Amino acid sequence: MSAPLRTSDPDPSPSSTHSAPDGAPGEVPAVHAERLRKAYGDFAAVDGISFTVPRGEAFGLLGPNGAGKSTTMRMIAAVSSRTDGQLRVAGMDPQLHGPKIRARLGVVPQQDNLDEELTVRENIIMYGRYFGLPRRHLFAKADELLEFAQLTSRARSRVEDLSGGMKRRLTIARALVNDPDILLLDEPTTGLDPQARHVLWDRLFRLRERGTTLVLTTHHMDEAEQLCSRLIVVDHGQIMAEGSPAGLIRDHSTREVLELRFGTDRNAEQAQQLNDRLRGADVGFDRIEVLPDRLLVYAEHAEAALEALHSSDRRPLTSLVRRSSLEDVFLRLTGRSLID
Numbered sequence: 001m002s003a004p005l006r007t008s009d010p011d012p013s014p015s016s017t018h019s020a021p022d023g024a025p026g027e028v029p030a031v032h033a034e035r036l037r038k039a040y041g042d043f044a045a046v047d048g049i050s051f052t053v054p055r056g057e058a059f060g061l062l063g064p065n066g067a068g069k070s071t072t073m074r075m076i077a078a079v080s081s082r083t084d085g086q087l088r089v090a091g092m093d094p095q096l097h098g099p100k101i102r103a104r105l106g107v108v109p110q111q112d113n114l115d116e117e118l119t120v121r122e123n124i125i126m127y128g129r130y131f132g133l134p135r136r137h138l139f140a141k142a143d144e145l146l147e148f149a150q151l152t153s154r155a156r157s158r159v160e161d162l163s164g165g166m167k168r169r170l171t172i173a174r175a176l177v178n179d180p181d182i183l184l185l186d187e188p189t190t191g192l193d194p195q196a197r198h199v200l201w202d203r204l205f206r207l208r209e210r211g212t213t214l215v216l217t218t219h220h221m222d223e224a225e226q227l228c229s230r231l232i233v234v235d236h237g238q239i240m241a242e243g244s245p246a247g248l249i250r251d252h253s254t255r256e257v258l259e260l261r262f263g264t265d266r267n268a269e270q271a272q273q274l275n276d277r278l279r280g281a282d283v284g285f286d287r288i289e290v291l292p293d294r295l296l297v298y299a300e301h302a303e304a305a306l307e308a309l310h311s312s313d314r315r316p317l318t319s320l321v322r323r324s325s326l327e328d329v330f331l332r333l334t335g336r337s338l339i340d
């Protein structure tokens with residue numbers, strides 16, 4: 001579905017010639033940002049971030065509300081100008097080549113902006129007309145995309161009759177009408193139920209397999225883990241860490257976590273005593289985080305840590321052993337939870 005990004009793209013901007021910092025030699029990265037900054041008055045929503053997305057990658061911006069993810073996406077989509085730094089999309093400067101860049105992008109905004117008056121199929125066709133696609137091509141394309149989005153049986157339905165998951169799939173199908181090299185997705189599954197999210201992840205995974213570059217924002221760690229080959233963790237407009245989901249977990253957390261609940265009033269007081277006890281145990285203990293409703297014990301061997309506690313008189317009300325996740329990485333890096 002994706003046409004390759006070519007190094008020979010005509011681009012009159014002298015500042016847009018640069019070598020690819022990542023990916024195969026000679027390949028222009030899908031996105032390249034250097035000390036990218038966006039300020040509103042004195043407030044820096046994006047505060048000097050640098051990253052490269054080689055083509056074909058599924059790249060994520062993971063961070064809490066207000067981290068600056070959407071602002072970054074708007075600059076990539078060439079609908080918002082940067083205050084400072086460099087940005088290239090398919091080798092082009094969004095401030096100089098907005099229309100050319102937009103022709104090669106698919107954009108899935110945070111809020112669905114489908115035309116509620118039109119049918120499902122008409123939404124795709126109308127959108128395709130903005131790109132000047134020929135009518136006959138567009139009809140065939142709409143049918144292909146409806147099938148991809150598993151909406152063929154709803155082609156004649158009005159948008160207002162669709163479920164939230166179906167609307168999201170239609171927004172993605174519509175964004176693919178111009179065969180984009182790069183698909184930008186802002187919070188693709190926020191607000192959807194678990195089943196709808198999995199259907200959507202499956203569709204996005206297929207796009208990734210076809211070579212479409214995916215750039216997505218999310219504050220859901222499971223989404224980042226499912227979809228992204230690499231991601232940046234963003235907070236207060238800055239990059240806290242960068243890597244693959246597995247690499248980030250390896251670098252910033254223990255292998256396992258033991259979650260303990262002693263009761264709301266007792267969690268904090270238990271933490272210090274447990275800390276002292278686990279320091280002396282051979283369980284690969286790192287630290288304890290106190291959350292309002294539970295303690296998180298970071299240890300390489302959480303089951304063994306639990307056993308060490310069972311031999312004491314400090315019995316938790318509930319206990320759970322799990323693998324470390326990106327949520328733990330975020331907590332480690334920022335001292336805060338991803339979901340407020």
Ligand SMILES: Nc1ncnc2c1ncn2[C@@H]1O[C@H](COP(=O)(O)OP(=O)(O)OP(=O)(O)O)[C@@H](O)[C@H]1O
Binds near residue numbers: 068
């Ligand atoms: N037009 C604007 N004027 C002033 N401040 C803005 C504007 N747009 C965004 N901001 C601020 O910039 C910061 C980053 O916002 P942004 O929407 O990029 O965050 P986000 O990480 O995408 O979070 P969310 O998931 O909630 O959208 C926020 O503090 C927001 O209030």
